[in-house]
Every structure is written in C-alpha cells, then in structure tokens.
Amino acid sequence: MNHFQYRNCELFCEDIAVADIAKEVGTPFYLYSRATLNRHFLAFDSGFEGLEHITCFAVKSCSNIAILFLFGKLGGGADIVSGGELFRALQAGIDPQKIIYSGVGKTEKELRYGLESGILFFNVESEQELQSLNRIAADMGGKAPVSFRVNPDVDPKTHAYISTGLAKNKFGIPIQEAEELYVQASEMEHIAVKGVSCHIGSQLTLISPFVEAMRKIKAFIGRLSERGVTVQYIDLGGGVGIIYDDEKPPHPKEYAQAIREELGGLQATLIFEPGRVIAGNSGIMVTEVQYTKVNRGGAKEKHFVVVDAGMNDLTRPSLYGAFHAIQPVVKTGAAARVVDVVGPICETGDFLAKDRDIAAVQQGDLLAVMSAGAYGFTMASNYNSRPRVAEGMVDGDQFEIIRERETMESLIRGEKIPGFLEK
Ligand code: LLP
Numbered sequence: 001m002n003h004f005q006y007r008n009c010e011l012f013c014e015d016i017a018v019a020d021i022a023k024e025v026g027t028p029f030y031l032y033s034r035a036t037l038n039r040h041f042l043a044f045d046s047g048f049e050g051l052e053h054i055t056c057f058a059v060k061s062c063s064n065i066a067i068l069f070l071f072g073k074l075g076g077g078a079d080i081v082s083g084g085e086l087f088r089a090l091q092a093g094i095d096p097q098k099i100i101y102s103g104v105g106k107t108e109k110e111l112r113y114g115l116e117s118g119i120l121f122f123n124v125e126s127e128q129e130l131q132s133l134n135r136i137a138a139d140m141g142g143k144a145p146v147s148f149r150v151n152p153d154v155d156p157k158t159h160a161y162i163s164t165g166l167a168k169n170k171f172g173i174p175i176q177e178a179e180e181l182y183v184q185a186s187e188m189e190h191i192a193v194k195g196v197s198c199h200i201g202s203q204l205t206l207i208s209p210f211v212e213a214m215r216k217i218k219a220f221i222g223r224l225s226e227r228g229v230t231v232q233y234i235d236l237g238g239g240v241g242i243i244y245d246d247e248k249p250p251h252p253k254e255y256a257q258a259i260r261e262e263l264g265g266l267q268a269t270l271i272f273e274p275g276r277v278i279a280g281n282s283g284i285m286v287t288e289v290q291y292t293k294v295n296r297g298g299a300k301e302k303h304f305v306v307v308d309a310g311m312n313d314l315t316r317p318s319l320y321g322a323f324h325a326i327q328p329v330v331k332t333g334a335a336a337r338v339v340d341v342v343g344p345i346c347e348t349g350d351f352l353a354k355d356r357d358i359a360a361v362q363q364g365d366l367l368a369v370m371s372a373g374a375y376g377f378t379m380a381s382n383y384n385s386r387p388r389v390a391e392g393m394v395d396g397d398q399f400e401i402i403r404e405r406e407t408m409e410s411l412i413r414g415e416k417i418p419g420f421l422e423k
Helices: 018-025 034-048 065-073 083-091 108-117 127-140 175-186 208-226 252-263 276-282 316-320
Strands: 004-007 010-013 029-033 053-058 077-080 099-101 121-124 144-151 191-197 233-235 269-272 283-295 302-307 326-328 336-342 351-359 366-369 390-395 398-403
Touching: 010 018, 018 029, 018 283, 018 366, 018 390, 018 398, 029 034, 029 276, 034 053, 034 065, 034 252, 034 269, 034 276, 034 390, 053 065, 053 276, 065 077, 065 083, 065 398, 077 083, 083 099, 083 108, 099 108, 108 127, 121 127, 121 191, 127 144, 127 175, 127 191, 144 175, 144 233, 175 191, 175 208, 191 208, 208 252, 276 283, 316 351, 326 351
Parallel strands: 029 390, 053 077, 053 269, 077 099, 099 121, 121 144, 144 191, 191 233, 233 269, 302 336
Antiparallel strands: 004 010, 029 283, 283 302, 283 366, 326 366, 336 351, 390 398
C-alpha cells in the first residue's frame, strides 16, 4: 500500500495533485511520500518488535538527507558503503552507534573517518581490510569494532548483478575460512569483535534463501563459540523484494516471522539493512512527454514516446532490464497503445519501458514512473551533460523540495581550462 493514488482520474501523492507539483517545479523530478516512507519503515521494523534490533536503512538506495533524517526520527540507523554516505548519515543526525559500514573496498581514509565518527561496527570483507583497521586503530590509540561479512554461498534467485552471497561473487569471506579469521581478530590488540554479517542479494522474492543463510550463520556462530569467540550482533543484510510488476515478494512481516523462528534461543542484537522494501514504492519519477513518433521502416510499426527523463535519471531499465510501471498523471481515457517510452540520451539503451501498453499520450502530458524511490535518484548521473533532477517530498497537503534541480553552472563546477591551453 502506498500513497500514490488516483482521485477522479488525477494522480495524487497523499493530498496533493502530482500535476500541481509539476507546474511548480518543472519536470523531471522525483517525488517521495512521507506517509509511505513512514509506513514502510514501520512495517519492516515492527516485525521485530520485542527483539533487540536496529533497522539500518541502506543509504545507497535513497540517500537524500531529508529521508535519512525521517528514519532517524523513527529510531532507524544507517547502512553505509562509502565516506560520502557516512557524511550524509551524520549530516542527517543519525546516531553513529546506529551506523554500520559495509563494502569490499573501503579506503584507508574511509576507515579512519568511520573510526573517528564512532560508528557501531565495520563489516569487514577481507583479511587485508582487517589488518588495515588494526593498524589505523592502533595509530589512533583505540579499538576498531568489527563484524565479518561472511559469504554463506546461498543462491538468492534474483538478478545476477544483484546476487551477492554466492561463492563466485566478490563479496564477503567464505564461511569456511571465516572461522580462523575470527580467532585471529579476537587476539588482535586493536580489534573488538562485535558480530557476524551476511547479505545475499537484493530484490529477493523468496524467503527460503534468507532462511538458508540464517541457518548457516547460526551454525557458524555455534562453531565460533566452541573456539571461544562470542558475538553480540547478527547482521542479516538487506530487506525483501518489492512489487514492480507482478512479483510476489513476501511481506516484511513474513520475513520477520521466519527469522524469529530460525533464531531460536540465540541471544544477539539483530541488525537489518533494508533499502528497497522501504523506499522503493515510496517514490516516483515524473516526466513530461516531449514528442511521439512512429517508425515505419521495419516489419512492424514502432511507436515511441519521447520523454524528458532518460537513463541518466533512472538507470534501472537500461542497466538491469528492470520493469517500472508507467502511469498517466491525468487519466484521459484514451485507448491503449504499445509503445517504447524513451529518453533523450543518444543511446538505443536509453529507455524507461519497452513494448508497453499505455494509454495514448500527447505532447505535454505527464507520466509517472512508479516504484522509483529506491536506486532511482541515487544512481542518476550527468551523462549527456544533463543536470540531475529535483527531489521533493509530500507530507499530507504540504510539499517541499528536498533537493534543488542542478543548474548548468553545477555541471561544470570544478572544471577548468589549464593555463597551457590558453597560450
Ligand atoms: N546491504 C548491503 C551490503 C547491500 O549491498 C545492499 C544492496 C543492501 C543492504 C540493501 O538491499 P535492499 O534491501 O535494497 O535489497 N542497484 C540495484 C540494487 C543494488 C543492491 C546493492 N546492494 C537495483 O537497482 O536493483
């Protein structure tokens, strides 16, 4: 359930007509519903009520500081993967003791920044990273809190690009090798062993891979305790998948129930890193039709709707062949037609939808690209020198911009013509 619904043929975000916002801010833009963000955060978080846990929102999925601030107010933390995301989380007022730092390639500078900020723990992904942390913590005269991201070799049955828990993926430390590393880490002077982590992939529509991973983690924790290593935290990675089209993902409550059952009597604080399940259906991207055209050269007539948003604004369709529903902002009752909805970028791979049945549109019509709240704006780029679009948020009958549209000047910020070219 989300708060993007039609009232008399007009798409509303909560109590505001999306078309009115478009008039005010121009297109394209991303629009988030506060009520939906709230609802989805709580739907996930409340599933673990009664268990010690922290819901650390995956900043990579939707990183605007307004959104991070909102989750901070609801008691959430942040799962970060770069110094930039750490900066955002801190700017948004997230408690550092609710920040966990994941990722295979943290630089020395980033490790230091995390330590200085007093984050809850690092999800360490290699022995070399552990050595670096030990050295930096020694240098700073402290102890680095660590959890190891173990790779349980579980097939999440999702898109290959977002499967992360298979032995062939670059992520984590193979579960069979991790035991020795834990023993080694527990003897290091400047390392404090805090937890065990895993993240097997994103957009999972089955519970069984999570259960399989949890079982492996539980058995692993048993083996660790036999070796005298105890952990305080279990980090189970990202959330469940969402409905873009006709997927049937489990409800977050079902996921929570399955985890509860697997946990048994295990005493630990649970950490979750959900992104998509909270933000995905809490945001849309609104774009305006520029032109419609028909190419009759091939065996079949091909209809195109050219809009003002491209693969640089929402890259998921081009990159993963991902499906995003496309809906009219104002329903006209026009007959449906099969079209490709394409952007202005000079690449054939620049499309938002292919062979999609949508009500016929005309120049100037507005379209809403649904389920764009996660991995939408955060993956946008300036390709083709296109300023990144605005982001806005609705709360009931109020609307505010939460990120200004970039300007032409912002496109060349930091660029300069070297003196030797001017001679
Ligand atoms: N934790 C870690 C360590 C992750 O790598 C990810 C996502 C998450 C948590 C959040 O997972 P979620 O709850 O959102 O499923 N750009 C792709 C998705 C990449 C996911 C990367 N990692 C897409 O647009 O589908």
